[in-house]
Amino acid sequence: MRESIGGIENGLHWKLDVGMKEDDCRIRRDGAPEIMAGVRHVTMNQLQSEDIFKKGNRAKQMKASRNTDYLERVIFGK
Secondary structure, X not given: OHHHHHHHHHHHHHHHHHHOOHHHOOOOOOOHXXXXXXXXXXXXXHHHHOOOOOOOHHXXXXXXXXXXXXXXXXXXXX
């Protein structure tokens, strides 16, 4: 039973924990943690759906932080 729970954790949350550093987040007030979790999920989905730049999500995050044209393509799907 314990291994199957770990497999679920690794399968579902690994990208958020590692790629978006979700476990390091210090936001704790009111509904802010849930809002930020939603923002992270939307961001991860947008990065995964972008298929022109054939790299991992971390590389896509870095490129979007440095290139506004690419950021717009990720956000708006152009």
